[in-house]
Amino acid sequence: MRKPVLGLVTLISAVLFSCQKPLSELESAAIIPLPSSIVAGHGSFELNSGSAIQIIGNSEGLQGLGEVLASRLKPATGFDLPVNADGGDIQLELLGGEESEAYTLVVEEDLIKITANSEAGLFYGIQTLVQLFPVAIENNSITEASWTVPAGKIVDQPEYGYRGSMLDVARHFFTVDDVKYYIDEMAKLKLNSLHLHLTDDQGWRIEIKSWPNLTTIGGKSEVGGGDGGFYTQEDYKEIIAYAAKNYITVIPEIDMPGHTNAALASYGELNPGVNLPDGDFSTMNEGEIDFDILDGDPKAAEIYTGIEVGFSTLATNKEITYQFVEDVIREISEMTPGPYFHIGGDESHVTEKDDYIEFVERVQKITAKYGKTSIGWDEIATTELLKGNVAQFWALAENAKLAIEQGNQVLMSPAKKAYLDMQYDSTSRLGLHWAAYIELDSAYIWDPENYDPGIKKQDIFGIEAPLWTETIETREDLNYMVFPRIAAIAEIAWTPSEKREWSDFQKRIAVQGKRWDINGIGLYKSPKVEW
Ligand code: TNX
Secondary structure (H helix, E strand, C coil): HHHHHHHHHHHHHHHHHHHHCEEHHHCCCHHHHCCCCEEEEEEEEECCCCCEEEECCCCCCEEEEEEEEHHHHHHHHHCCCEECCCCCEEEECCCCCCCCEEEEEEECCCCCEEEEEEEEHHHHHHHHHHHHHCCCHHCCCCCCCCCCCEEEEECCCCCCCEEEEECCCCCCCCCCCHHHHHHHHHHHEEEHEEECCCCCCCCCCCCCCCCCHHCCCCCCCCCCHCCCEEHHHHHHHHHHHHHCCCCCCEEEEEEEECCCHHHHHHHHHHHHCCCCCCHHHHHCCCCCCCCHCCCCCCCCCCCCCCCCCCCCCCCCCCCHHHHHHHHHHHHHHHCCCCEEEEEECCCCCCHHHHHHHHHHHHHHHHHHHHHCEEEEEEHHHHCCCCCCEEEEEECCHHHHHHHHHHCCCCEEECCHHCCCEEEECCCCCCCEECCCCCCCCHHHHCCHHHHCCCCCCCHHHEEEEECCCCCCCHHHHHHHHCCCCCHHHHHHHHCHHHHCCCHHHHHHHHHHHHHHHCCCCCCCCCCCCCC
């Protein structure tokens, strides 16, 4: 009697199946970075003017998170979605428990639910949810569309805890609004760390109250001789607060002892050496004598507007230099809630090796005194690193290995892959190419844990894509260099390597390109993608 039973089961399931809607399109949705797990369900959720966002759980930021979602959905739909604790068909639930950036997103026909242990997790769930709506959701004015989200379940969490981008505001200055714009775009890609390269030879961009010339002199120029600019301490705090609302930590960088010409132009006493002028003082008239020089201080350097590197150094053997460094680190640390302070340390070609080591070791102690963990470019690994400090790998794997041998971790920014200022190819209208030409596929197809045999998964602190701005002057320039490559780096930082596939990314980035287009972002339309 087995056969008829089996037949009946088959019949019943066939009937059941034919009643069910087909599997939704969730699995082919263009989410970037790609989540760890996506399982399609049946049917879809449709947002309507009666929809509401319900926040569940106990935390100060929940209301704000609900509003983030409401404000992302409002312009195109025109729906004023209320955010409240009483009820709603889109639920954001904070579970509490172990701190993590993970989230779960469940879409059913009449309910969307995002759950997470932390506010950041909910924030990332929201970013994913927005990407599940039709691309027209990006429109800035009310659009007729059916605002459906494919049903299913996404369980997601990042591969690396530090997922960053660096903005060089020293070579060319970028305004507070530009930085906020950059933060918005980073957040959509679930990046959580903004490294601000605040000082370099061509400009000092952060107000230091105890050393005012840094900005009144050192902040007034930039590459090419433009006006430059700087952030007041209020501006800087505004950036930090804006970043925090986007679950982004700001890492301030003061590059030293090299890359310091702007500081050296602001204060003669920070320059090495005493440049006594030639000639006989007794024959000089008053006014011809530079009293700074007679006091033993060398002259301030000239303002520099070119793009050479490696020619400047602080006087590493003078106490005044350490007073300066400490004042700068103290003032900035007091305004910076994040745990990191980037001390630069790259390309100090005119600092004696021993002096460099002494300097970097001493500066690490100063950042520690103000409660910060130091990050520095990979050269700092040639010195003794304090426990927990991080070397940012950009050029030399030997340096990365020196850090690892000391028990320290490495932040991965290999210039050949992760540098957003490298040209795409020899015809790119902007950018440099000293490290490589980096097309979109090249930026995508690499794996931090296999990049160099000496650097293993457990040695990696995180991933960061730096944008140096020698050739980047405007937001338009920035857009062209950053998009689409930043999405490739964001996916490398978020998605486990076994899930990443170029052919799949090609399809998803084409959809993402439509979103950027609608937002007016003039991205580089790589020939590697059918946009
Ligand atoms: C090298 S990367 C530098 C920067 C330049 C960049 C240009 C690094 C740590 N130093 O000073 O802006 O190349 O690509």
